[in-house]
Amino acid sequence: MTMPQTYFHASLDFDAFIADVRDTCMLQTHHQAYHTLRAVLHTFRDHLTTEQALAFAGVLPAVTRAIFVEDWQPSDLMPDPFPDRATLIREVQSVRRDHNLAPDSAIENVASALRRSSVDERELDRILATFPDAAAAYWKT
Template sequence: MSDTGLDIFDRTVQVSNEWLNEINAELGGEKKHAYHALRATLHALRDRLTVDEATNLGAQFPIMVKGIYYDQWHPATNPAKDERTKEKFLAAVDERLRKSATDDDPERACKAVFGLLQKRVTAGEIEDVKHMLPAEVQTLWPH
């Protein structure tokens, strides 16, 4: 565990690492790939939610993950106006993964992150988020 001298910071480092470890357990490989999968998937998801729903979801994240989630967000553009298909969603994740020089499979990344969210975020919030997504994107969530 980190030792910053502030319990809130130490705790968020610990919990954020737990999140990354859970994703990494699904993806394997280097832990940095788990970070890139988390970032790419959260940004693609956030950008397809209304501002209120994106904010409600982000409220349940550890502080460090909130920073990742809100980084470079432009709420005025939410929700994204692109075609609401699974292919477009995965393309958005893939684009973000490629920017980080990661050639991971975007569908595997999404499924790992959505599996984590399903465990770590309240069931009611997950249902609210899923209902904002097209049915074919909902298939990426665990059943």
């Protein structure tokens, strides 16, 4: 069996994706883009059940998937429901506050970059359609 392309090209794909996040968010460095991406992913994850998080992770490219599950402590408890957009933005901006320069548009910016990356948009939308409306709305552009 050959190595799946998602792993073979993981580094190249992620480099292009993180550059897109940087440019879309109008950030200066890849480091700033990484912290913004991580904050957007972890904020989303915090409002999902374990089953939902694993389904979402399954559609992400390899490196993005690794960031999504980084430091995750799954729980059988029901997560807090998705709050309004302003609260979500504050949650994103509070992740690693000293290293986080996420703009107010970070969620939409990352959603746009993710949809332009190597993610299968049809599969992403199929998975999101099984989630609560607020979860699907998180990734609307």
